[in-house]
Amino acid sequence: MKNLLVIGGSKGIGNALLKSAVNEYNCTNISRSNPDWTHTNLNSYSLDITSDSLPELGNVDSIVYCPGSITLKPINSLTDQNFIDDFNINVLGAVRVIKKYLKQLKRGESPSVVLFSTVAVNQGMPFHSSIAVAKAGVEALTKSLAAELAPTIRINCIAPSITDTSLSAGILRSDKQRDSLSQKHPLKKILTPEEIAATALFLLSDKSSGITGQVIGVDAGLSTLKI
Numbered sequence: 001m002k003n004l005l006v007i008g009g010s011k012g013i014g015n016a017l018l019k020s021a022v023n024e025y026n027c028t029n030i031s032r033s034n035p036d037w038t039h040t041n042l043n044s045y046s047l048d049i050t051s052d053s054l055p056e057l058g059n060v061d062s063i064v065y066c067p068g069s070i071t072l073k074p075i076n077s078l079t080d081q082n083f084i085d086d087f088n089i090n091v092l093g094a095v096r097v098i099k100k101y102l103k104q105l106k107r108g109e110s111p112s113v114v115l116f117s118t119v120a121v122n123q124g125m126p127f128h129s130s131i132a133v134a135k136a137g138v139e140a141l142t143k144s145l146a147a148e149l150a151p152t153i154r155i156n157c158i159a160p161s162i163t164d165t166s167l168s169a170g171i172l173r174s175d176k177q178r179d180s181l182s183q184k185h186p187l188k189k190i191l192t193p194e195e196i197a198a199t200a201l202f203l204l205s206d207k208s209s210g211i212t213g214q215v216i217g218v219d220a221g222l223s224t225l226k227i
Helices: 011-019 082-101 102-106 129-150 174-181 191-204
Strands: 003-006 026-031 042-046 062-065 112-116 156-158 217-220
Touching: 003 011, 003 082, 011 191, 011 217, 026 129, 042 102, 062 082, 062 191, 112 129, 112 191, 129 156, 129 217, 156 191, 191 217
Parallel strands: 003 026, 003 062, 026 042, 062 112, 112 156, 156 217
Antiparallel strands: none
């Protein structure tokens, strides 16, 4: 059974991923809080990925880095610290994790890393300056590392549209707001964590063995279609 490390698996997409993967992988989760469920194939560490020391682990075949942020403010309301915080959690956190477990990945079984961006990097959206800048860094990191670590380790990135998680609860705060946002998408829907997790699982699997250095939009058609 392969060994999967998930960063940020206590909630949202990471939690959906763990629930989907736990019968197929030996799973380790690192997040600020532990998932509210247990399984014999799941070990969990509670820590702050941006400041605490990462645990020593044995075999690591694949990594999914899920932590993110939604800092939506007009540019005049964004502080330098907003940009720094978004960069720390989205980019430097991923860098720290990959560097920490790179030796294990290099000797892993069909190793794969999945990172997360946002549709807002390539689909200009108001009030997204800070998070879009940080996630653009994630996309650049994806491509640079995919080139550097090929052919041993595959690195890919998922760029979702808004997804129904606790992180986006403030945006999806009412039925009216939810309906308004869903209507902006060609598929007329708000994505679920399970839908994003399914794409991540595909990118971890041998079925995607020919895919690396890609930013894959899972966005209900928002970034490429106009209807």
